[in-house]
Amino acid sequence: xxxxxxxxxxxxxxxxxxxxxxxxxxxxxxxxxxxxxxxxxxxxxxxxxxxxxxxxxxxxxxxxxxxxxxxxxxxxxxxxxxxxxxxxxxxxxxxxxxxxxxxxxxxxxxxxxxxxxxxxxxxxxxxxxxxxxxxxxxxxxxx
Amino acid sequence: xxxxxxxxxxxxxxxxxxxxxxxxxxxxxxxxxxxxxxxxxxxxxxxxxxxxxxxxxxxxxxxxxxxxxxxxxxxxxxxxxxxxxxxxxxxxxxxxxxxxxxxxxxxxxxxxxxxxxxxxxxxxxxxxxxxxxxxxxxxxxxx
Amino acid sequence: xxxxxxxxxxxxxxxxxxxxxxxxxxxxxxxxxxxxxxxxxxxxxxxxxxxxxxxxxxxxxxxxxxxxxxxxxxxxxxxxxxxxxxxxxxxxxxxxxxxxxxxxxxxxxxxxxxxxxxxxxxxxxxxxxxxxxxxxxxxxxxx
Amino acid sequence: xxxxxxxxxxxxxxxxxxxxxxxxxxxxxxxxxxxxxxxxxxxxxxxxxxxxxxxxxxxxxxxxxxxxxxxxxxxxxxxxxxxxxxxxxxxxxxxxxxxxxxxxxxxxxxxxxxxxxxxxxxxxxxxxxxxxxxxxxxxxxxx
Numbered sequence: 110x111x112x113x114x115x116x117x118x119x120x121x122x123x124x125x126x127x128x129x130x131x132x133x134x135x136x137x138x139x140x141x142x143x144x145x146x147x148x149x150x151x152x153x154x155x156x157x158x159x160x161x162x163x164x165x166x167x168x169x170x171x172x173x174x175x176x177x178x179x180x181x182x183x184x185x186x187x188x189x190x191x192x193x194x195x196x197x198x199x200x201x202x203x204x205x206x207x208x209x210x211x212x213x214x215x216x217x218x219x220x221x222x223x224x225x226x227x228x229x230x231x232x233x234x235x236x237x238x239x240x241x242x243x244x245x246x247x248x249x250x251x252x
Numbered sequence: 253x254x255x256x257x258x259x260x261x262x263x264x265x266x267x268x269x270x271x272x273x274x275x276x277x278x279x280x281x282x283x284x285x286x287x288x289x290x291x292x293x294x295x296x297x298x299x300x301x302x303x304x305x306x307x308x309x310x311x312x313x314x315x316x317x318x319x320x321x322x323x324x325x326x327x328x329x330x331x332x333x334x335x336x337x338x339x340x341x342x343x344x345x346x347x348x349x350x351x352x353x354x355x356x357x358x359x360x361x362x363x364x365x366x367x368x369x370x371x372x373x374x375x376x377x378x379x380x381x382x383x384x385x386x387x388x389x390x391x392x393x394x395x
Numbered sequence: 396x397x398x399x400x401x402x403x404x405x406x407x408x409x410x411x412x413x414x415x416x417x418x419x420x421x422x423x424x425x426x427x428x429x430x431x432x433x434x435x436x437x438x439x440x441x442x443x444x445x446x447x448x449x450x451x452x453x454x455x456x457x458x459x460x461x462x463x464x465x466x467x468x469x470x471x472x473x474x475x476x477x478x479x480x481x482x483x484x485x486x487x488x489x490x491x492x493x494x495x496x497x498x499x500x501x502x503x504x505x506x507x508x509x510x511x512x513x514x515x516x517x518x519x520x521x522x523x524x525x526x527x528x529x530x531x532x533x534x535x536x537x538x
Numbered sequence: 539x540x541x542x543x544x545x546x547x548x549x550x551x552x553x554x555x556x557x558x559x560x561x562x563x564x565x566x567x568x569x570x571x572x573x574x575x576x577x578x579x580x581x582x583x584x585x586x587x588x589x590x591x592x593x594x595x596x597x598x599x600x601x602x603x604x605x606x607x608x609x610x611x612x613x614x615x616x617x618x619x620x621x622x623x624x625x626x627x628x629x630x631x632x633x634x635x636x637x638x639x640x641x642x643x644x645x646x647x648x649x650x651x652x653x654x655x656x657x658x659x660x661x662x663x664x665x666x667x668x669x670x671x672x673x674x675x676x677x678x679x680x681x
Contacts, residue, residue: 127306130273130295152273163270164332165315169308176307189307190476190504190525191338193622195649195666196331197642212664213626217503217527218476220624220664235641235649237624237666239476241503243529333619333647333668336479338506338523340499355521356483360646360670361619363481363521378498378506380481380523382619384646386672413592416559416581438559449556450601450618455594462593474625475593481620 131166133173136206143177145170147205149228154202162200162233167225168192170207171236175221178209179240187219190239197235203228217243274309276316279349286320288313290348292371297345305343305376310368311335313350314379318364321352322383330362333382340378346371360386417452419459422492429463431456433491435514440488448486448519453511454478456493457522461507464495465526473505476525483521489514503529560595562602565635572606574599576634578657583631591629591662596654597621599636600665604650607638608669616648619668626664632657646672 122128122135131153136144147153147170155163172192179187206226213220223236265271265278274296279287290296290313298306315335322330349369356363366379408414408421417439422430433439433456441449458478465473492512499506509522551557551564560582565573576582576599584592601621608616635655642649652665 124300125306126295126297126300127308131308152269154269157267157269163268163312164335165270165274165308165312168311168315168335168337169306172308172311188342189339191336191506192307192311193334193336193479193666194311195334195641195668197649198644199331212624212661215627217529220477220626222664232641235651235666237622237664239525239624243503334649336523336622338498338525340506341501355481355518358484360672363483363620365521375498378508378523380479380521382481382668386646410586411592412581412583412586413594417594438555440555443553443555449554449598450605450621451556451560451594451598454597454601454621454623455592458593458597474628477622477624478593478597479620479622480597482618485617 128173131169133170135177138177138181141178141182141210143174143181143209145174145177145207147207149202149204160202162205164196167196167200167205167234168194168236170205171223171225171234172238174207174209174223175236175238176240178211178221179214179219179242182211182214183219183242187240187242188244190218190241192236192238194234194236196233198231198233200225200227200233215242217241271316274312276313278320281320281324284321284325284353286317286324286352288317288320288350290350292345292347303345305348307339310339310343310348310377311337311379313348314366314368314377315381317350317352317366318379318381319383321354321364322357322362322385325354325357326362326385330383330385331387333361333384335379335381337377337379339376341374341376343368343370343376358385360384414459417455419456421463424463424467427464427468427496429460429467429495431460431463431493435488435490446488448491450482453482453486453491453520454480454522456491457509457511457520458524460493460495460509461522461524462526464497464507465500465505465528468497468500469505469528473526473528474530476504476527478522478524480520480522482519484517484519486511486513486519501528503527557602560598562599564606567606567610570607570611570640572603572610572638574603574606574636576636578631578633589631591634593625596625596629596634596663597623597665599634600652600654600663601667603636603638603652604665604667605669607640607650608643608648608671611640611643612648612671616669616671617673619647619670621665621667623663623665625662627660627662629654629656629662644671646670
């Protein structure tokens, strides 16, 4: 993992309109381990009277972090084949941290594991996703 | 499915801050079939130079539609146990339509199937999710 | 779907030692729809005092039927990327029937949906699996 | 984890007809970690000319090991809600070892993670499954 590749990935966090919509931050990429942070926003609540994250925010974060874990090893973006998320406990207000790593980096398929923790470090969700590593790069050179 | 229950669910689409963030619309609830629409927005693109939806938008939409399919049958909100999404082809700019229905409505677990189509009617993703039907209602009475 | 391809697939049901161990039968392959039958055996019970199938039998049957659905369309065997099974209700003694069809047949990935029914026609489990369609054929020419 | 509970679980490995059919062995239960072994048999091959395990054997082993991980913590058997298996590389002839642990032990749902290794210690598959912890015990007191 070179510094320049980290920089390239960090850049992409910023240039993705969806990442900007949710204000996602890339914290660290090191040795195949990717750490991301999602700062809390009131817009992420599942209901007006709720203090809990909407599950859709968590699944999006898991998909993205897993993709970065594979991409950081391959040096290019890969499309998601499928995504699986297990919600372990309600995620309450506060920043979320996702840590992802590649479980497999094959010729045709990559698999990533992701752990999602709340601001107190409690595990709120785990995810696993498969990515297509044999696909042609996207025409727009984007994730 | 009474009209009043539909109204109650429609109301909740509006009162969820996350649903408002992505501007989700509930189109129809009939006989256990739930149809939702997500109008296209530039913020949903996966990259500035891309015309494709970010996968995180699709997985969130699938989770929500499945939840509504179970909730419309039970008359109350249920927490998601786990979510699985298969991305079948890139979803390009244009409105998305999700159609969800319950496959199982058990004493402890409900399972929903969701189909996601692009503006031309092409199937872009399928999802399946398990929901906890024996959980106590959320303290805030919200999804 | 030609008759000869059906014959080839039927042959393979017989030449797989694991298929013979569980005595799996291929019933029909038509238009991409694959139907398999697993005749009941006392060895499939989850416990000596139980009348229910062991879940491991159901998941194996779903994996196989899905693989055949993709293989029947491609004319060659494909390795499974991942498998997901939802158990909807206990499967009691009696023959099981699996019906599988391809949801996607891509250049790199195929996805199959499988429904598993008991002898009375009740849906006991549903499955979905992804298969690698770009993999080189197995050296032994076998599933 | 008391010795008596381990003994009870070991007993059940023997009394399940399906476990006897595949000759599954319980190696160790300690601190919520369950280790199982499946001795190689020619009947597990995916084809007569193949040296590889049939995927159905792997998924069954993962489901069982995960169930034992939850059961060893709860002291009773729990039905599987859903099972997900990622096949990472072909599993060749030789004994398989499954190691499972609970990721979540909730009031209504338990989640287990399972790693499956071949005789050389290589990771051949990973699995995750959800189990219903609020279900009434099965009438036959069996897994």
